[in-house]
Amino acid sequence: MRLGKIIGRVTLSKNAPALDGARWLLVTPYNRDYFPETAHPGDRKITSEPSIVVYDNLGAGVGDTVGFIEGREAAAPFGDNVPIDAINGLLVDKIHYRPLP
Amino acid sequence: MYLARVEGTITSTVKHPSFGGWRLLICQPIDSAGTAFGCPVVAIDPHSAGMHEIVIVSTDGKAARRAVRDNRSPVRHMITGIVDPKAT
Numbered sequence: 455m456r457l458g459k460i461i462g463r464v465t466l467s468k469n470a471p472a473l474d475g476a477r478w479l480l481v482t483p484y485n486r487d488y489f490p491e492t493a494h495p496g497d498r499k500i501t502s503e504p505s506i507v508v509y510d511n512l513g514a515g516v517g518d519t520v521g522f523i524e525g526r527e528a529a530a531p532f533g534d535n536v537p538i539d540a541i542n543g544l545l546v547d548k549i550h551y552r553p554l555p
Numbered sequence: 556m557y558l559a560r561v562e563g564t565i566t567s568t569v570k571h572p573s574f575g576g577w578r579l580l581i582c583q584p585i586d587s588a589g590t591a592f593g594c595p596v597v598a599i600d601p602h603s604a605g606m607h608e609i610v611i612v613s614t615d616g617k618a619a620r621r622a623v624r625d626n627r628s629p630v631r632h633m634i635t636g637i638v639d640p641k642a643t
Contacts, residue, residue: 455630486591521567521570526616527629530616530620531571531628531629545570547567549581552606553563553591554562
């Protein structure tokens, strides 16, 4: 699971039938260069990591920090042949980050 | 599984139920020389690793799902061991 800030929403006009009614968030993942200490940094900074579209059923909004999971595990909550590989696992309340140089 | 250094922790109330009660540690992947590379990841921690300790992080969801006892959980990263500081 990586942390990232939600920078937008994605609305699909056509999608795979298994993904009907899904809610998609655009997330910029944090890395060592940009890892804010608060859950709502409030700036519009985007990291150098590629932004990712993440499935969401927890109701996160733009500006929130979320923990999203990528890979086959992201489709675990669903049945088989659901083409999802990034899911929002949690909304972050507090971050305590002390990186060593 | 790879080496990582614990560099933080997060708290969350709105989450997938399977994360309930688990410690969520921010782990920074490191190479054998100890220099960081790549993005920090958040892993569930059954071994109560301390801050800045070197740990082993597993990316296998199957073992993590068994640990959280929820076969439909999206959990993936899990701390499977703490490296003995004397042995490095």
